[in-house]
Amino acid sequence: xxxxxxxxxxxxxxxxxAPLLTACGSDAHPGAAAVVGGQRITxxxxxNRVGEVRAAQREAVPDDAQYAQVIAKSGTLPRDVLHTMxxxxxxxxxxxxxxxxxxxxxxxxxxxxxxxxxxxxxxLETAWLQQYGVPPQRLDENLRLQLEAxxxxxxxxxxxxxxxxxxxxxxxxxxxDIDLNPRYGTWDVQKSGRTDAKTPWVRExxxxxxxxxx
Numbered sequence: 001x002x003x004x005x006x007x008x009x010x011x012x013x014x015x016x017x018a019p020l021l022t023a024c025g026s027d028a029h030p031g032a033a034a035v036v037g038g039q040r041i042t043x044x045x046x047x048n049r050v051g052e053v054r055a056a057q058r059e060a061v062p063d064d065a066q067y068a069q070v071i072a073k074s075g076t077l078p079r080d081v082l083h084t085m086x087x088x089x090x091x092x093x094x095x096x097x098x099x100x101x102x103x104x105x106x107x108x109x110x111x112x113x114x115x116x117x118x119x120x121x122x123x124l125e126t127a128w129l130q131q132y133g134v135p136p137q138r139l140d141e142n143l144r145l146q147l148e149a150x151x152x153x154x155x156x157x158x159x160x161x162x163x164x165x166x167x168x169x170x171x172x173x174x175x176x177d178i179d180l181n182p183r184y185g186t187w188d189v190q191k192s193g194r195t196d197a198k199t200p201w202v203r204e205x206x207x208x209x210x211x212x213x214x
Contacts, residue, residue, distance in 0.1 A: 033082050033184055036089050037176040041082070049081050056135035060126060080133065082184050083194040087169075088145055090192055094172035095148040098155050102147045110143055166192060 033046040054077075061067045074080075095101075115124050125136040134142045149160050158164040169192035178187040185194045 033181050034086055034187075035177075035179045036086055037093070041085055043181075046078060046082055046085070049085065050078050052135045052137065053077060053081065053129075053133055056129050060129060074133070077133070079184050079194065082180070084133075086178060086180070086187065086194065087192060088141075090169050090172045090176060090178075091145055091149055091152070093176055094168045095152045097172065097175075098152055098168065100148060100151045100155055102144050102151065106147055107140060107144050110147055111140065114143075 031042055031044075032040040033043050034041045054071075057070050057074075058067060061070055111124070115121050118124050118127055125139055128134040128139055128142065129136070132142070149165075152168065153159045153162075153165045156164050156168060170190050173187065173189040173192050178189070180187050180194065187193070188195050
């Protein structure tokens with residue numbers, strides 16, 4: 001269970017508090033949050049995925065005050081979700097390059113085992129939402145990627161915490177030629193992760209929602 005939780009944390013959005021960002025000036029990536037392997041992840045697609053998480057959080061936390069606390073603790077959600085969407089593609093490409101596949105039976109066995117450990121399907125969905133920001137409708141997708149990560153590491157004779165695994169992801173990142181919209185940061189190929197970019201036209205938004213002068 002420890003390795004599965006660690007891998008889930010690797011692949012899923014980290015729910016950490018941070019200032020919201022807004023853009024001033026021209027946008028070098030009109031309509032795109034990122035371009036991965038020549039394919040656009042549109043801002044609309046990203047917003048839809050963020051909306052899925054927020055809807056699941058709202059359903060799980062009906063109390064307004066508690067929900068406000070959840071929102072406050074996940075101010076980086078759009079950037080975290082984009083990180084996950086890009087990393088998912090990187091991992092899938094690395095798995096494909098290594099000839100790694102995941103069967104439906106393997107996925108069902110993994111989910112069934114986790115459900116037994118945490119006390120049922122609903123408990124598993126709640127745990128993945130709270131700990132990793134994965135809404136219920138994305139749970140199987142996330143578990144499939146975890147299996148890909150585990151099987152990729154095994155095929156490389158290593159595990160997901162070792163350099164050999166991350167080197168494989170770095171090679172996949174290079175092949176996909178990842179380009180993030182600057183408002184969401186930049187993609188570090190060697191680390192296969194998103195980093196915040198310092199750009200002159202990005203301004204922080206205060207806790208009260210007052211935008212500083214661009």
